[in-house]
Amino acid sequence: MLATKRASPEIWAIGGGKGGTGKSFIISSIGNCLALQEKRVVLIDADLGGANLHTFLGIDKPKVTLTDFLEKRVSLSRLIVDSGIRNMGLLIGAIHSLAPDGIKYSQKLKLFRHIKNLDADYILIDLGAGAHFNTIDTFLLADKKLIVIVPEITAIENMYYFLKTAFFRKLMTTLGDHGLKDVVQNTWKNRGTYNISNLNELIVYLKGLSKTMENIINQELSGFKNHIILNQITSSQEVMIGSSVKSICKKYFGLDASYVGYIEYDPIISRCINKRQPYMQAYPASRCAMEIERLTENLLNGKDIRARI
């Protein structure tokens, strides 16, 4: 067979810091929407500590996982199992024999390279909670970065922390490539002397150091766009929280974000998860299903939801 040249897949990753905000539910539902549109989707459960995406899809825990790729050199594409949904495959990231921290840097780079080479239209990555650097690095790998919040102060707090950490890591990597890593680290270490108390002030200070530094930072800022999804809202007023968070990201941190959509709270969702029944297939005409379809469209078209009421 002739090897035809194909476009590399578009990678979407979903994170946000706090656990229990609905990341796995949302990303598997988005996958369902894309698969319905005849897109070939691979869903990756990169929650190294507690992979459970298979439960959302109502299938048994796959026997093959990323461990087989890392330890037995099985090719990544052979580890993709049937998700139960047409056009969508599932790859479980649980690494039984290794502690979640145990993945080596070189292994990680190799894994990322192979993910980018998978034969699919969309690769959706479900990240675990927290802002561990492995989680952050996987998040940064994505072409589209999705963050989930719920209308709770702790979720919003963790999300800001997650975004700041992710941006700082991205900036450090780029500056490292330019041999400027020490400058940032030293500035941050001695931040008291420079009167710097937060990321924003650090960025302002660094930009003032040199034109090169300013250019790099501006480029990094504009290349770091996040897509906000607001989950589990219980009143129409809460819709605005997404717009508010978007505004704060821009005005406080200089980070661009788009607010792609919200999902109402629906107790049926937890019932479906417990019954291991994919919600999108069980209730395709529900309000939540339509909200997820709409936010998927917005993600595809690069649009914001019109949310001001």
Added chain:
Amino acid sequence: MGRDDYSKYLNTLELSPGASLSEIRKAYLHLRLLYARDSIVTLPVKDEISEERKKEILDEIEEAYHGLLVLFEQGHVATDYERGPRFETKDLTQASREVGNFSGQTLRVIRKKLNIELQDIALSTKIQIQYLENIENEKFDALPPLAYIRGFVVSYAEYLGLDSKKVAEDYMSRYHVWKGGNEKKT
């Protein structure tokens, strides 16, 4: 001038070019509230920003809103007369046909559906907002002299993208019914 300020102001209010006055006002009210008080969105980042910078942000929001209003009033910005409602033109032509008789009430319902504020129409058509309200409420006795009314209704209907001739005809016939009844009484 004008263009640069326009982009800058819209940027501050986080809007895209072509935003309607309703959108501008909503954005302004939302942002003003967001940056003026503590909420679950702002409390976690309280330390991230100085009080002075916070004050600056609020000032920028005020400046942007009032600046945009001036630009609209001076006609530097094409109002949504040419844009906004036109998107729904197809539906509206359909609606115009389906509505048997345009009353003040139907006009208000359509306007609300289009998410257009009376103030936007007032700014664009230069008709006093009070008159627009009276047209919707059919407070015929509080409307200007007969010669003006038709013109006002036409402008209003055009702003909404409706078939203005039909709207004016329907509306004026309602007016004349009222007037006829009124004259009999006196």
